[in-house]
Amino acid sequence: MSKSVAPVNLAEKLSQFSELWSQKKVAVLxxxxxxxxxxxxxxxxxxxxxxxxxxxxxxxxxxxxxxDGDVVLESGELFVVPRGVEHCPVADEETAVLLFEPAGTLNTGDVGGPLTKAVENLD
Structure with a gap:
């Protein structure tokens, strides 16, 4: 992904895919x-x-x-899952999220398996 001076429009990027549980890289920091x-x-x-x-x-x-209890996030809210804390995301309705984590972090963490997906770039 090349460095760009253009802003990233999140709504536009979200409109480019429909696949669920698949992470799409939109920027690098x-x-x-x-x-x-x-x-x-x-x-x-x-x-x-x-x-x-x-x-x-x-x-x-x-x-x-x-x-030890659920965290419920509404639109506009964020939560940081601390390292080493076991968690399981659940969305009853289609939900769009922004994730921020080190490059190379697997979506399935320590579990792996068939749900592990490589991060794709959105240009």
Missing amino acids: NDYEVKLAKLKGEFIWHTHEDTDELFLVLSGRLTIQLR
């Missing part, structure tokens, strides 16, 4: 990736041992299940 995803349904329980994970809800509603 130092060693971090800024990614968009559309979520619906329940993902899997997983942990990121080496990094925190930021979820910012752009539209819809996201529940991040934690072993």
